[in-house]
Amino acid sequence: MTTPPATEALPDPYTPGQVPRVLAGRAVELGRIRDRLGRVASFGELAGPLLVFHAPRGLGKTSLLRTAEREAAAIGFASAWLACSRERPFLPELVRSVERALDRVDLRVESRRRWRDRLTSLSVELGVLGVSVGGEVDATGDRSPDAGAAPIGALEDLLHEAARAVRDRGGAGLVVFIDELHAASADDLATLLNAVQNLDGDRDDNPLTVVTAGLPVTPEAIIRAATFGERSAFVPLDVLSDDDARQLLVLPSDALGVTWEADALEAVVRRVGGHPYLLQLAGSCTWQALRPRAGAVVDEAAVDAGLPAAEVQLTAMHAARWGSATELERTFISAMASVGPGNVTRARIAAAMGVDSRSISVPRERLIEKGIIEPVGHGLVRFTMPGFDAWVRARGQD
Numbered sequence: 001m002t003t004p005p006a007t008e009a010l011p012d013p014y015t016p017g018q019v020p021r022v023l024a025g026r027a028v029e030l031g032r033i034r035d036r037l038g039r040v041a042s043f044g045e046l047a048g049p050l051l052v053f054h055a056p057r058g059l060g061k062t063s064l065l066r067t068a069e070r071e072a073a074a075i076g077f078a079s080a081w082l083a084c085s086r087e088r089p090f091l092p093e094l095v096r097s098v099e100r101a102l103d104r105v106d107l108r109v110e111s112r113r114r115w116r117d118r119l120t121s122l123s124v125e126l127g128v129l130g131v132s133v134g135g136e137v138d139a140t141g142d143r144s145p146d147a148g149a150a151p152i153g154a155l156e157d158l159l160h161e162a163a164r165a166v167r168d169r170g171g172a173g174l175v176v177f178i179d180e181l182h183a184a185s186a187d188d189l190a191t192l193l194n195a196v197q198n199l200d201g202d203r204d205d206n207p208l209t210v211v212t213a214g215l216p217v218t219p220e221a222i223i224r225a226a227t228f229g230e231r232s233a234f235v236p237l238d239v240l241s242d243d244d245a246r247q248l249l250v251l252p253s254d255a256l257g258v259t260w261e262a263d264a265l266e267a268v269v270r271r272v273g274g275h276p277y278l279l280q281l282a283g284s285c286t287w288q289a290l291r292p293r294a295g296a297v298v299d300e301a302a303v304d305a306g307l308p309a310a311e312v313q314l315t316a317m318h319a320a321r322w323g324s325a326t327e328l329e330r331t332f333i334s335a336m337a338s339v340g341p342g343n344v345t346r347a348r349i350a351a352a353m354g355v356d357s358r359s360i361s362v363p364r365e366r367l368i369e370k371g372i373i374e375p376v377g378h379g380l381v382r383f384t385m386p387g388f389d390a391w392v393r394a395r396g397q398d
């Protein structure tokens with residue numbers, strides 16, 4: 001990056017809502033991915049089972065996977081990326097993302113042609129279950145009793161052949177990143193888990209690894225989809241430590257020659273904690289308020305001037321979450337917020353709603369799926385976005 005002249009206000013280096021310029025902390029988590037990549041690169045073998053990072057929104061799952069993707073590309077991997085969604089079928093997406101991955105690493109023309117033919121026939125196989133490939137949907141809807149084996153086999157072939165193609169031309173192997181895994185259907189999850197498990201049976205001939213991320217419901221969804229799914233490696237992402245939170249603020253501005261006073265850092269960390277999205281937002285709003293030039297110093301006054309804008313953004317996000325909830329879910333949220341911040345028991349929520357604790361399962365599950373609340377063990381739940389409980393309480397008083 002060329003540094004602009006000292007007389008010009010510098011561009012904002014913070015990235016609320018986007019992959020960060022510099023990933024702060026997460027050394028342990030990146031280490032887990034590097035281990036997998038290292039095994040594939042060194043031994044040419046499948047580094048399994050599924051690696052699954054799980055956390056509420058905003059804690060940095062996508063950022064972690066994107067950072068690892070860059071590292072993987074730099075050491076000779078072909079990397080396929082896909083984000084699951086309830087609206088799109090998963091397997092055709094995966095076929096396309098593997099195809100794009102192979103397009104990016106330049107396979108020889110002749111092997112590329114062979115590969116394209118193979119992809120077409122795999123797409124047809126995957127079409128067996130009525131998944132849409134290339135816009136065509138199997139209209140019959142029939143599923144023969146053992147139809148489940150077809151996509152598993154096709155997916156195995158796809159991953160095996162793609163990984164071999166990369167390895168055979170001197171690359172390290174294939175890495176598949178799957179984001180938003182909680183949104184995959186149980187059938188698709190089962191297909192993925194079975195395919196990876198089967199490939200593990202011939203580990204030495206499958207130079208690939210699969211790295212995934214999703215909301216806190218992901219481990220449960222995986223285990224429900226296939227009992228052996230419990231052998232996946234589940235890694236929770238927590239908020240950043242205070243040190244890493246300071247790094248998140250300092251690293252992007254350092255690169256532009258702007259420094260933070262210790263008091264200013266403390267003020268941000270004290271007010272937003274270690275939540276990466278909120279830190280990026282606070283950093284960005286502080287920057288916009290100060291509009292620093294090279295050599296400038298961010299002080300506490302700049303933080304005080306910037307944070308109100310962050311509050312406005314945060315309020316909009318709280319309102320969006322509230323807006324996405326049904327009437328019953330809102331009653332649940334209000335009851336939960338009335339109990340206060342932190343972990344709340346099912347019994348206390350039910351009591352605040354004036355109902356039996358068994359009857360709140362449905363809104364509870366739906367709110368977990370929406371990422372508004374998360375389970376924290378022993379039947380306890382908490383809100384995933386800091387400050388949401390206070391916003392809901394304040395709303396009730398309007």
Ligand SMILES: Nc1ncnc2c1ncn2[C@@H]1O[C@H](COP(=O)(O)OP(=O)(O)O)[C@@H](O)[C@H]1O
Pocket residue numbers: 015016017018019020022023024025026055056057058059060061062063064248276277278280
């Ligand atoms: N380790 C990190 N260092 C710096 N910024 C981060 C880090 N983790 C997340 N962020 C920032 O937080 C926000 C949310 O990150 P994201 O990866 O989208 O979270 P998730 O996928 O868990 O919802 C993004 O704006 C990103 O820039």
Ligand SMILES: [Mg+2]
Pocket residue numbers: 061062063179
């Ligand atoms: Mg994400």
